[in-house]
Amino acid sequence: MKTNFIFVCGGVMSGIGKGVTVASTARILKDYGFRVTAVKIDPYLNVDAGTMNPTEHGEVFVTDDGMECDQDIGNYERFLGENILRDNYMTSGLVYKSVIDQERNLKYGGKCVQVIPDITNEVERRLWNVARKTDADFVLVEIGGTVGEYENLIFLETARIMKLRSYGQVIFMLVSYFPIPKMIGEMKTKPTQHAVRAMNSAGIQPDFIIARSSRPLDSIRKQKVSIFCNVAVQDVISAPDIDGSVYEIPVNFEKDNLGRRILEKTGLKSRTRKSKQWDKLIGNIRASKEPVKIGIVGKYFGSGDFTLADSYISVIEAIKHAAWSIKRKPEITWLESEQYEKNPQSVRELKNFHGIIVPGGFGKRGVEGKINAIKYVRENNIPFLGLCYGLQLSVVEFARNICKMAGAHTAEVDQKTPEPVICTMPDQLVNIKEKRMGGSMRLGAYKCKLAKHSLARKLYGKDIISERHRHRYEVNNQYRGGLEKKGLLIAGVNPQRGLVEVIELPKNKFFVATQFHPELTSRPLNPHPLFRGLLKAAAGK
Numbered sequence: 001m002k003t004n005f006i007f008v009c010g011g012v013m014s015g016i017g018k019g020v021t022v023a024s025t026a027r028i029l030k031d032y033g034f035r036v037t038a039v040k041i042d043p044y045l046n047v048d049a050g051t052m053n054p055t056e057h058g059e060v061f062v063t064d065d066g067m068e069c070d071q072d073i074g075n076y077e078r079f080l081g082e083n084i085l086r087d088n089y090m091t092s093g094l095v096y097k098s099v100i101d102q103e104r105n106l107k108y109g110g111k112c113v114q115v116i117p118d119i120t121n122e123v124e125r126r127l128w129n130v131a132r133k134t135d136a137d138f139v140l141v142e143i144g145g146t147v148g149e150y151e152n153l154i155f156l157e158t159a160r161i162m163k164l165r166s167y168g169q170v171i172f173m174l175v176s177y178f179p180i181p182k183m184i185g186e187m188k189t190k191p192t193q194h195a196v197r198a199m200n201s202a203g204i205q206p207d208f209i210i211a212r213s214s215r216p217l218d219s220i221r222k223q224k225v226s227i228f229c230n231v232a233v234q235d236v237i238s239a240p241d242i243d244g245s246v247y248e249i250p251v252n253f254e255k256d257n258l259g260r261r262i263l264e265k266t267g268l269k270s271r272t273r274k275s276k277q278w279d280k281l282i283g284n285i286r287a288s289k290e291p292v293k294i295g296i297v298g299k300y301f302g303s304g305d306f307t308l309a310d311s312y313i314s315v316i317e318a319i320k321h322a323a324w325s326i327k328r329k330p331e332i333t334w335l336e337s338e339q340y341e342k343n344p345q346s347v348r349e350l351k352n353f354h355g356i357i358v359p360g361g362f363g364k365r366g367v368e369g370k371i372n373a374i375k376y377v378r379e380n381n382i383p384f385l386g387l388c389y390g391l392q393l394s395v396v397e398f399a400r401n402i403c404k405m406a407g408a409h410t411a412e413v414d415q416k417t418p419e420p421v422i423c424t425m426p427d428q429l430v431n432i433k434e435k436r437m438g439g440s441m442r443l444g445a446y447k448c449k450l451a452k453h454s455l456a457r458k459l460y461g462k463d464i465i466s467e468r469h470r471h472r473y474e475v476n477n478q479y480r481g482g483l484e485k486k487g488l489l490i491a492g493v494n495p496q497r498g499l500v501e502v503i504e505l506p507k508n509k510f511f512v513a514t515q516f517h518p519e520l521t522s523r524p525l526n527p528h529p530l531f532r533g534l535l536k537a538a539a540g541k
């Protein structure tokens with residue numbers, strides 16, 4: 001069978017849910033019995049997403065094979081319920097770098113190396129590589145940014161050339177925004193008409209328009225979009241804002257027959273009776289009414305006057321998956337760690353929550369606030385899950401307050417600490433010294449052996465697990481004995497390198513922290529055992 005490529009571009013403005021649109025379309029096609037995968041292309045020059053500040057670009061998602069990529073890969077994994085590998089992510093930086101590296105190795109045999117066709121060929125090569133490796137019937141390709149921008153033109157150009165060559169079937173989808181300005185009170189289609197013109201000038205005609213708006217498109221608007229944008233009226237798909245969760249989006253798209261229309265265009269027939277699993281999930285979500293309150297103590301929330309949740313999206317989704325699985329409605333609150341630094345008494349507000357999470361993080365800002373928060377939840381037996389930096393700072397808190405090592409710290413924040421309970425591995429010292437910071441952390445999936453009587457062992461139901469990492473610092477094994485003597489349980493260790501992966505405080509109701517990131521592998525149809533553990537403890541189950 002030929003591979004079908006579906007290219008998805010954004011119109012009018014960013015942030016309207018292109019990633020979730022791709023993920024939802026992928027889910028629909030998977031439920032029709034096809035093998036589906038999704039690729040994200042980011043037009044910026046960073047070689048990967050690892051060097052970007054999360055408040056600017058959202059969470060850095062990590063794949064099993066250690067690629068630091070855009071958070072949309074997380075959406076694809078959550079909707080598809082499958083792991084996605086590094087081949088499925090590329091940036092302009094990565095593509096240019098590989099072409100330039102090849103040029104330096106004389107791979108172009110003396111030719112002049114040019115943007116077209118050498119860059120477009122490299123993008124196309126990467127897309128076919130994904131098709132081959134995943135053996136997918138459908139490869140969805142999300143082109144970052146908005147049509148009309150300079151930065152993503154080269155990727156539209158690649159898509160146009162792929163359609164022209166037509167080794168596979170190529171479909172274009174435009175996810176566009178339809179504003180309803182307050183003073184007019186009517187949904188406007190003109191910005192989308194302009195977006196389609198911009199696509200047309202790149203030689204591309206969309207096959208589908210996904211109409212993002214606060215309300216569904218009425219038939220008058222659908223007709224108008226159809227005529228002006230040159231798209232069949234049944235291929236204008238309503239995508240209104242939803243009250244519920246993003247997981248309802250595939251269901252909404254199907255109300256407008258998106259899946260069936262894609263199959264018609266590709267000449268395919270559904271391979272199975274549509275699975276009911278997803279509908280069951282939606283039913284579960286809707287039935288979850290009794291609230292469970294979870295606080296996230298972090299620092300990547302603010303952007304000017306606005307609060308962004310994107311920096312912790314996998315953590316948030318993992319909380320939701322686990323809450324729904326026990327029929328509870330998750331109520332998530334952002335708690336600014338700096339506030340617990342400026343006003344240490346204010347940590348008392350944590351008693352208003354059923355559970356607290358200290359997620360991953362970097363650097364000095366807000367660290368003492370997080371440590372204050374951890375002290376408070378430990379002393380007050382509030383269910384707690386620490387993730388990566390959350391584990392490291394739990395160890396610092398325990399060392400300072402239980403082991404009476406007042407000066408204990410992580411070497412990341414205080415290089416001269418007398419008690420570096422968290423320190424770097426020797427290989428990382430070289431990276432730091434030589435400023436080799438991009439893609440050089442301990443990244444991707446590593447094994448962990450869980451201790452026999454640990455809570456983690458009980459929750460996972462097995463001895464050996466594999467989880468994804470993204471960190472440069474580790475628990476300093478020189479302090480292990482001292483910490484253990486005072487009641488800290490080393491609940492999981494990497495068998496190859498002896499690195500601490502999980503800690504627990506068995507005296508507490510639920511106090512678990514991990515060096516890895518369990519949030520990255522939680523799926524709506526398969527919630528993560530540690531998040532389920534936290535949520536169950538929080539819900540008093």
Ligand code: GLN
Nearest residue numbers: 360361388389471472473
């Ligand atoms: N900053 C810490 C480290 O580099 C923790 C990283 C994280 O939380 N992802 O080890």
